Amino acid sequence: DAKTTQPTSMDCAEGRAANLPCNHSTISGNEYVYWYRQIHSQGPQYIIHGLKNNETNEMASLIITEDRKSSTLILPHATLRDTAVYYCIVRPNYGGSQGNLIFGKGTKLSVKP
Amino acid sequence: KAGVTQTPRYLIKTRGQQVTLSCSPISGHRSVSWYQQTPGQGLQFLFEYFSETQRNKGNFPGRFSGRQFSNSRSEMNVSTLELGDSALYLCASSEQADNEQFFGPGTRLTVL
Numbered sequence: 001d002a003k004t005t006q007p008t009s010m011d012c013a014e015g016r017a018a019n020l021p022c023n024h025s026t027i028s029g030n031e032y033v034y035w036y037r038q039i040h041s042q043g044p045q046y047i048i049h050g051l052k053n054n055e056t057n058e059m060a061s062l063i064i065t066e067d068r069k070s071s072t073l074i075l076p077h078a079t080l081r082d083t084a085v086y087y088c089i090v091r092p093n094y095g096g097s098q099g100n101l102i103f104g105k106g107t108k109l110s111v112k113p
Numbered sequence: 114k115a116g117v118t119q120t121p122r123y124l125i126k127t128r129g130q131q132v133t134l135s136c137s138p139i140s141g142h143r144s145v146s147w148y149q150q151t152p153g154q155g156l157q158f159l160f161e162y163f164s165e166t167q168r169n170k171g172n173f174p175g176r177f178s179g180r181q182f183s184n185s186r187s188e189m190n191v192s193t194l195e196l197g198d199s200a201l202y203l204c205a206s207s208e209q210a211d212n213e214q215f216f217g218p219g220t221r222l223t224v225l
Binding site for chain 1: 117146157158161169171201213214215216217
């Protein structure tokens with residue numbers, strides 16, 4: 001079973017920041033938080049991942065709380081093309097770890113004009 | 114680099130038939146994972162291959178099998194197809210098993 005809890009759906013106005021929360025209260029010390037998104041009928045797209053420090057890349061920022069029990073994915077300036085289902089996943093990240101991702105139901109983000 | 118490619122993109126089969134799906138990972142990636150996506154069950158892990166060895170397997174019946182070749186390309190096979198096997202089958206590749214995975218566009222299988 002997925003170890004994360006996300007809201008089922010969220011709306012965001014175009015051009016505004018989209019903040020997507022994720023709870024992972026049972027996360028272990030060696031588990032990373034990964035974010036993927038899936039635009040309708042396409043394969044999931046990797047966004048970002050982190051362990052305990054905040055991370056930023058060209059797509060998004062990831063804010064992880066100090067206790068690591070929750071995180072927030074931030075899309076700084078949402079566009080209509082960011083409308084998708086966003087998945088928050090926790091998985092171990094050490095050499096030889098199993099490669100499978102366990103997807104939950106994710107958050108359907110709708111960006112509106 | 115070219116992305117993950119999957120062939121065919123669409124497939125229609127009838128119950129009882131078998132099907133083989135193909136996945137070509139990103140050049141240099143040695144790990145290939147397969148997932149099944151259905152409206153009811155969402156995205157579910159099927160199996161993962163690394164350097165031609167199956168390293169991990171999801172909770173699917175033995176009708177689902179796969180293999181990986183020396184060039185890292187992978188195939189998955191489903192025998193004795195059932196209506197419930199209708200799904201989007203996704204392949205993902207990564208450099209190592211524990212890196213971020215990059216997904217292909219999927220193969221849409223319809224079983225009639």
